[in-house]
Amino acid sequence: MTTPTTFRAWRTRLTPAPWPAALGDALWGALLGVLFALPPLAALAPLPLAALHRRLAHSAGGPQAFRSAFWFALGFFTVHLAWLPRSMADVLGPLGGVLTVLVLPAAALCWAAPLALTRVVFGPRTLLALPLAWVGLEALRTLGPLAFPWGFPGSALIPTPLAQLASLGGAPLLTLLVTGTASVLAGLGGYRAPALLGTLAVWSAGLGWGLWITPGTVPTPRTALLMQGGIDPRRKAQGRTQEELQVYLGLTQGALRQGPADLVVWPETASPLPPSDPAVLPALQRLRIPLVVGAPGDVPGQARNSAYGVDGAVTGRQDKRVLVPFGERLPFASVLGGLYAPVLGGLGMSGYTTVTPGSALNVLPLRSLRAGVSICYESVFARLSRQAVRAGATVLVVISNDAWFGRGAGAEQHFQLGRLRAIETRRFLLRAGNDGVSAVIDPWGRVGFRAPRGERGAYRAAFDVREGQTLYTRYGDWVVWGSALALLLLLSALTRAPWRARPDPILPMPPSRRPAERSSDLMVRLVSG
Template structure:
C-alpha cells in the first residue's frame, strides 16, 4: 500500500465500497474498504490534497452504487445527489485528519468514529436527507450476521464497520513497521484483534438465529396486489381498464373469507388527487366497499394521493399551495385504511425524497418550489401535515404501521411508530421509477433491517415489484418477480413486544453527537487556549 499514490488509494477504496454494497455477495469487503482512506491521511501531503483524494473516493462510491438515482425525467438530479452527498461525507474524514494532527492518531480514530456517526445521525433527520449509504445498511443481505440490530439499529453496523477498518489498518501498520520480525509472529500476536471484531458480533447474531422462537400470536391473512403499472406510461393516464376495477379484479384472485388485509401499492388510488373530506363520496371508495361486503373480515390498505383544504392561513402548513381563488390546500402522498364503515383512516407520508417529493427548506426559499419534479401528477412539495400515526383495526384491535416507500430506510422513524403500539408493518411503494437497476433491489433489502430492529412481520407491496412478506428475522418470503403482474397471499404474525432499539432508538449516534460537540469545543477553543497559555509561559521564562 506504501507504493500507492493518493489517486490509487482513492480508486481502491471506492471500488471496495461499491463491491461490498448490496446486492453484491462480497459484503465482507466492507471490513477493509476504508483502509486505503485511512492510509490517505499518511500519504497526502496537504489538507487540500487529502480533501481531493477523500472526496474522489466518496463521489465514486456514490456514483458506482446509486447512479440509478439519475434514471428519471431530470437526470441531472441524480448527478447532483451523488456530488452533494459525497461532499457531506467528506467532512468526517477532514475532521479525522485535523484531530489526528492536533491530538495524535488514537484521538483521530475516535474523532472519525464519532464524526461519521454524527453525520449519519444528521443525515437521517434533515430535509436534505439521503441516508441510502448509511454504513449499517451494507449488511442488509447478510441478516444472519446482524440480528443484534434489535439492540443497536443500523448504527451498530456502522460502528462495526469503522472499528474493524481501523483495527485492520493498525495491523497493517504494525506488519509494515516490524520487518525484522516474521509475518507469522505479527499475525499471531496482533491479528486476533480485528479477527475478534469481525467474528464475535457475527457469532452472537448467528446464536440469536439458532435460538429463534416460532411466533405464538394469531396469524393474520394478507393479500398483496402487484399491478405492474408503468409509472411513466400508464399510471397517470385514464385509458384502458379502470384502475380501481383492475385492483379489485386482481384482489379477488386470492381474497377469501379468512382474509384480514388486502394491500395495494403506493399512489394506487387518486393519482390526480382526491379531497380528503370527500373520500366517502368517491366512486372508487364505494366500489371497494361493495367488494369488501363479500369478505366480512377484510380491509383494504392502499396508497393514494389526497388533498386537504385549509380553512385559515393559521391552519395551513408551509407546503400549502394557493388556488386561483385564494384557497390554501396541500397534496399528500398518503396511505388509506378502508373498510365497510364510513371511517377512512388517512396516513400522510412524512419522510420525503429530496427534490422529488419535497424541496428542502423551501419555506425559506419559496421560489425553489418551481424546481420540484412532476412525478405523480402533483407538482411542488408534498404536504407534511400529520395524518394518523398508525392504523387501528377496530375489528381485531391491532395496530398497523403504514410505511410509504422511502420511509422504510429510516430505522428510528419506523421504531417510533412501533413504539406507539403497532403490531405489524405494511410497506407500500412504487419502485418502478428507476427501472431495472439496483435501486429497487437495495430498497427491498433495506426493509429486512426494519423487521429485525422492530421484530415485526412486514407485508411489502410494490407496484412493479418486488412484493413479498418479511418475517421478524428479516427472511424474505414469497417474493414476486420484478415487472410482472402478481397477487400473493400469506400469513403474518402480529407481535406486541418492544425491542431495545424500539425503546431507545439511535442512542449510539446520539452519544456520538455529544462526543463530537465536546471534541470540537476542545480542539477549537480549549486546546487553542491551552497552547496560547503555554506560549505566554515560555515567553515569560525567556524574559
C-alpha cells in the same frame, strides 16, 4: 567516456510511476461500491474503508484529507448509484438523467466534509475519532430536506447474521462496527495485536449471537394478500383514471375467491381517489376485508401522499411525512424558485405540485391488527417504524411504487435497506409495490415470500403479529448519542494534553513527521501490517 548504468538506475527506469492519488482513492471507493453490490462479499467493506481511514490519518492536513475523502466517496457513489441517472433518464428524458448526475458529487461532499473536519479537529487521534464521526455523519444524513441515507457503511452487514445487532442499536451500531474495524485495520502494526484480536472477538461474538437468536421456524398463522398492479408510473403522471382502481379491485376480488385472508395491502397511490370518496368507499366495503390502501390525501387544497386503513369504513389515515427530495418536494423552493422554474419547464413538468408532508403518526387499527405504515421512501428511515411500534403497531406495512426506479439496482437497494426495519423492531413487515418489490419479511430480516418483479398479480403470503419492544425500540439512537459524547470526551482529552506530548495509540508517529502516503502503497501496508 560512457558512465556504466547501475542496477539502481535500471530499477528506477523500470519501476512505473505511481498513479495519481485521486485515482487511487476513487478506485478504493469504487471497490467499496462493488462489494455492496455483491451481498456475499459486502462484509469485506472494512477493507476499502481501512484504506480511506489510513489516508485520512496520514494526510498532511484538512485540504488533503478532504480531497482523499471526496474522491473515495465519488468513486463509491458512482458505482452504488449508477442506476439513478439511467432510471431518471427513462422517466424524465435525457435532461433528467444529466441533472441527476449532480447527486453523485453532492453525496460525495456529504461524506468528505465531515471526515476532513474530523482529521482537522482530532489530528493524530483521527483513527480513534473516525468511527464515532461516521455514526454522527450518517445520523445527519437522515435529517433535513435533503435527507438521503443511501449507502451507509453498516448496510454492508444486512445480508449477514451481524444484522441482528440492529435490534440492539439500530443501523448506527452496524456502522460503528464496520468503521471501527476499518480503523483497526488501518492502524495495524507490530504492537497492535490486541486491537486486532479484540475486533475479531467482537465479530465472532456478533456472529454467534446473531445465529443463536435467530429461530429456525416462526409461526405464521395469518394471511396477507399483496397487490401488485404493474401500472406504468408515466401513465399516472399523465392523469389518474378509474381504470387503476378497477385493476386493484379485480385483483383483490379474484384472490378472495380463492380463499380468505386477514389483510389486503395495496401499494402506494394505487387508488386515484381517497377511500373516503363516495366513488370509492362502497366498492371497498363490498370486499368485506381489512385493507391498507395507498391513495391521495383527502385534505382539501393540499396534495398529500397517504395510506388509509379501511374496514367497512375508513379507520385511519397516515400521510407521508418524509418526502423524496426533488421528487415530491423542491428543497429551499422559497429561495431557489427562480432556478427551479426553467428546469421544470425543460423537463416538461411546468405543472409540478409540491406534496404537503404529514406531521402526525397514526397507527391504523384493522380488527386485531395495528399497522404501522411507511410510504415508499420512508422505509429507509428507522425512526418512523420505531415510533409506530412504540405507539402500538403489531405489524409493519410498507407501500411503494418502485416502478420509478426502472430495472436498475435502485429498487433492490431500497428493499434491502427496508429489511432492517423488521430486525430493529422484531415485527413482520408486509411490503406491496406497484411493480415490486412485494414481499413479507420476518422479524429477523428473512424474506419469507417475494413476488416476481414487474408482474401484475395478487400474492398470498403468511405472516403474524407481534408485541413487545426491542432495546432499539425502547432507547432509539443511543449509539449516536454515545458516539457524540465519546467524541466530546476525546476532544476534551486532546485539549488538556496536547498530542505532541504523547505517543499516539494508533499511528506510529504524528502525521506531520512522516510523508503523506499514496493510495498505491496502501494495499501492501494493509496486508503486511
